[in-house]
Amino acid sequence: MPREITAFSNPLIKRMRGLRDKRHRREEGLFLAEGLRILTEAREEGHLPRFLFFTGDGAEHPLLGALIEATETAGGEALKTSADILSKLSGKDNPGSVVGVYDELPTRLSLLDRTAAPIWLVAERLRDPGNLGTILRTADAVGAGGLILVGECVDPFSVEAVRASMGAIFTVPLARTEWGDFLSWLRSGPGTLVGLSLDTDHDYRGPDYPAPTFLLTGNEAQGMPDSYADACDLLVKIPMAGKADSLNAAVATAVMAYTVLDKQRRD
Amino acid sequence: MPREITAFSNPLIKRMRGLRDKRHRREEGLFLAEGLRILTEAREEGHLPRFLFFTGDGAEHPLLGALIEATETAGGEALKTSADILSKLSGKDNPGSVVGVYDELPTRLSLLDRTAAPIWLVAERLRDPGNLGTILRTADAVGAGGLILVGECVDPFSVEAVRASMGAIFTVPLARTEWGDFLSWLRSGPGTLVGLSLDTDHDYRGPDYPAPTFLLTGNEAQGMPDSYADACDLLVKIPMAGKADSLNAAVATAVMAYTVLDKQRRD
Numbered sequence: 070m071p072r073e074i075t076a077f078s079n080p081l082i083k084r085m086r087g088l089r090d091k092r093h094r095r096e097e098g099l100f101l102a103e104g105l106r107i108l109t110e111a112r113e114e115g116h117l118p119r120f121l122f123f124t125g126d127g128a129e130h131p132l133l134g135a136l137i138e139a140t141e142t143a144g145g146e147a148l149k150t151s152a153d154i155l156s157k158l159s160g161k162d163n164p165g166s167v168v169g170v171y172d173e174l175p176t177r178l179s180l181l182d183r184t185a186a187p188i189w190l191v192a193e194r195l196r197d198p199g200n201l202g203t204i205l206r207t208a209d210a211v212g213a214g215g216l217i218l219v220g221e222c223v224d225p226f227s228v229e230a231v232r233a234s235m236g237a238i239f240t241v242p243l244a245r246t247e248w249g250d251f252l253s254w255l256r257s258g259p260g261t262l263v264g265l266s267l268d269t270d271h272d273y274r275g276p277d278y279p280a281p282t283f284l285l286t287g288n289e290a291q292g293m294p295d296s297y298a299d300a301c302d303l304l305v306k307i308p309m310a311g312k313a314d315s316l317n318a319a320v321a322t323a324v325m326a327y328t329v330l331d332k333q334r335r336d
Numbered sequence: 337m338p339r340e341i342t343a344f345s346n347p348l349i350k351r352m353r354g355l356r357d358k359r360h361r362r363e364e365g366l367f368l369a370e371g372l373r374i375l376t377e378a379r380e381e382g383h384l385p386r387f388l389f390f391t392g393d394g395a396e397h398p399l400l401g402a403l404i405e406a407t408e409t410a411g412g413e414a415l416k417t418s419a420d421i422l423s424k425l426s427g428k429d430n431p432g433s434v435v436g437v438y439d440e441l442p443t444r445l446s447l448l449d450r451t452a453a454p455i456w457l458v459a460e461r462l463r464d465p466g467n468l469g470t471i472l473r474t475a476d477a478v479g480a481g482g483l484i485l486v487g488e489c490v491d492p493f494s495v496e497a498v499r500a501s502m503g504a505i506f507t508v509p510l511a512r513t514e515w516g517d518f519l520s521w522l523r524s525g526p527g528t529l530v531g532l533s534l535d536t537d538h539d540y541r542g543p544d545y546p547a548p549t550f551l552l553t554g555n556e557a558q559g560m561p562d563s564y565a566d567a568c569d570l571l572v573k574i575p576m577a578g579k580a581d582s583l584n585a586a587v588a589t590a591v592m593a594y595t596v597l598d599k600q601r602r603d
Contacts, residue, residue, distance in 0.1 A: 110579060199466060203584045212577030233584070240579045274598060307594070310479030312377060312507045317470045317500070320590040323583070327574070327591045331541060 071123075071137060071147040074154065082154055085120065085170055089160055091224050098173045100226035101158065104165045105132055107236040111169070112139055116239050118169030121147040122155055125166060133167060140169075160228060173226055178217065178244040178254050186214030187280030188329050190322060191262075193219040193248065193297065194288040201225055202233025203319035204286075208241045211326045214281065215242030219251050252300060255283060263329075264293060264301035265321055267314060273305040277336065278329040286322045338390075338404060338414040344421060352387065352425055352437055358491050365440045367493035368425065371432045372399055374503040378436070379403060383506050384410040385436030389417050389425060392433060400434060407436075427495060440493055441505070443512040445484065445521050453481030454547030455596050457589060458529075460486040460515065460564065461555040468492055469500025470586035471553075475508045478593045481548065482509035486518050519567055522550060530596075531560060531568035532588055534581060540572040544603065545596040553589045 074082060087093035088101050099119065102108060108118070109132050121140045123133060137147040158168045183189070190208050195201050201223055208216050216225075222245070223230065231238050246254070255262060263278065264285045285301060287293030292315075298304055307316060307324055316324070341349060354360035355368050366386065369375060375385070376399050388407045390400060404414040425435045450456070457475050462468050468490055475483050483492075489512070490497065498505050513521070522529060530545065531552040552568060554560030559582075565571055574583060574591055583591070 114579070203587060206580055206584055207587055209578035209580045210574075210576050210583050235580060235582075235584075237578070237580055307477075308597075309477050310597070311476035311504070312381070313473055313476040313502060313504055315502075316477050316590070317473055317502075317586070319584070320470060320474055320587055323587040324590055324594045328594075330575075330577070 071149050073149040075151055077154060077157065081120070082158070085158055088170065089228055091227065094173070094224065094226055099170050100173055100231060101168060101170055101228055102231050102238065103159045103161070103168045105130065105136070105167050108136055108167055108169045110236045111171070111239040112136060114239050116171060117143040117145055118171050119145045120170040121145060121167065122150045122158060123147065123167045124150065124152050124155055130166070136167070174238070174243060176243050176245040178246045178250065181215055181217070181242055181244055183214065183258055183260055183281050186212060187282065187333050188212070188326060189214045189217065189281055189283045190326065191217040191219060191251070191283050191285045192222065192318070192322070193285065193293055195222045195286075195318065196289055197318070198223045198227045198229035199233045200289065200317070200319040202230040202235070202238070204322050205234040205237040205241050205243070207319065207323040207326055209237040211330050213241065213326065215244060217244045217246065217251060219246060219248050248297065261303065262301045264298050264304045265325055266298055266304040266306060267292065268298070269304040269306050271303065271305045273307050273325060273328055276303060276305065278332050280333060282329050284322065284325050284329065286318055289318045338416050340416040341421065342418055344424065348387070349421055349425070355437065356427055356495050358494065361440070361491065361493055366437050367440055367498060368435060368437055368495050369498050369505065370426045370428070370435045372397065372403070372434050375403055375434055375436045377503045378438070378506040379406055381506050383438060384412055385438050386412045387437040388412060388414040388434065389422055390414065390434045391417065391419050391422055397433070403434065441510060443510050445511040445513045445517065448482055448484070448509055448511055450481065450525055450527055450548050453479060454549065454600050455479070455593060456481045456484065456548055456550045457593065458484040458486060458518070458550050458552045459489065459585070459589070460552065460560055462489045462553075462585065463556055464585070465490045465494045465496035466500045467556065467584070467586040469497040469502070469505070471589050472501040472504040472508050472510070474586065474590040474593055476504040478597050480508065480593065482511060484511045484513065484518060486513060486515050515564065528570065529568045531565050531571045532592055533565055533571040533573060534559065535565070536571040536573050538570065538572045540574050540592060540595055543570060543572065545599050547600060549596050551589065551592050551596065553585055556585045
């Protein structure tokens with residue numbers, strides 16, 4: 070039987086609110102996700118929260134009931150609370166009826182199996198949590214093997230990134246690494262590294278993209294360093310017809326990823 | 337010679353800060369844009385600010401000097417101010433060295449010339465300002481004739497939308513209208529209406545997209561109403577390989593827009 074918390078001053082609530090801060094997240098090794106649909110998808114993938122905060126009595130929606138039961142069975146705690154507290158936890162006006170607190174997922178490069186998928190996404194020094202979450206969502210949609218974050222990227226477990234991922238944080242393998250380590254790992258097996266660049270004449274529609282292709286997207290403002298571009302097997306450019314000289318990083322990644330998918334399917 | 341404002345309590349500063357609020361924007365008919373590069377691009381497109389706020393003395397950067405001069409020549413006012421005030425105006429920690437206040441741009445559907453471009457973007461009930469700005473940026477990149485906003489969309493002149501557009505707010509024609517008016521206008525001349533949908537078997541790579549093609553993207557959470565889908569000449573689907581059932585709206589729009597561009601170029 071779930072206990073009920075209605076006070077903002079409750080120590081657990083205070084601790085969980087702290088998870089919106091990166092330092093606290095790192096100390097606790099926990100992160101927040103919200104929304105019944107996303108938490109249900111997480112459950113179907115085998116991810117259950119340590120703490121599940123919900124409003125209502127859990128009986129009115131079968132999916133919520135199932136989530137509460139599964140959480141408790143797995144040793145987590147389900148806690149009934151108010152809409153106000155839920156909203157404080159997520160920092161959102163309408164967080165839905167449920168917020169889950171999960172163990173951070175593993176992000177070691179060595180856990181990735183490059184033979185598992187024909188396409189992989191790689192982003193270096195990604196700064197915007199919305200872009201990171203959106204790229205995770207795209208990674209899921211194209212069936213990418215995972216997203217590899219290189220260098221000082223924004224935290225993939227931030228509330229904003231998790232929200233933008235629309236559940237893909239639970240379904241897409243993630244790795245965090247440094248450039249040198251990434252390159253060593255990449256060159257220790259098969260893989261074509263394709264960089265998105267503005268400084269090339271190769272149109273993105275031209276090449277074939279042998280599996281596994283690793284698509285590298287550079288920092289939002291600066292693109293990738295020259296030395297990273299030099300290490301790519303191929304640089305490709307998405308044509309710009311207007312006044313702007315670049316696309317949003319998540320958009321460019323998606324246009325490329327769907328092109329790779331399309332080319333690989335034709336082969 | 338620009339005057340200097342250093343007090344937060346200055347009435348003009350207070351009024352300009354109000355522009356971050358939708359109601360004030362509508363009353364004033366003004367909006368904010370930031371960043372030397374974007375304001376310079378706006379100048380090149382013939383858009384000069386009514387008020388230009390800058391830090392420094394304007395002499396250290398030739399582009400800033402040119403912007404100040406052009407603003408004053410056109411009857412606008414250039415005002416030297418502090419980094420703190422600039423940051424308050426834009427609501428951003430690092431707003432760069434300059435913020436411009438512009439007259440809202442015209443958004444009447446009747447101003448659009450459909451023969452001007454082979455591809456047009458249409459979004460209905462778009463709710464996220466970042467998505468709106470990103471779609472504008474993509475519209476510029478694919479050489480779209482413009483972006484048509486249908487129904488209750490987020491304000492394209494919000495600081496967040498303008499920022500995400502990366503200057504495309506000044507280069508991409510914009511219209512705001514209702515569905516019935518849009519459809520009457522569309523059917524009064526040539527044009528193929530293509531809707532992005534999850535409820536169709538037509539893969540987005542299959543069809544030809546005759547010019548002018550109007551690409552319709554539905555609301556982020558709900559997609560488009562059935563009656564809108566029924567009014568489309570064609571519904572197409574972007575395949576989903578993973579667990580997720582949809583892409584971010586700006587991402588889906590961009591994947592489609594680049595596909596249309598690619599297909600039209602092959603013809």
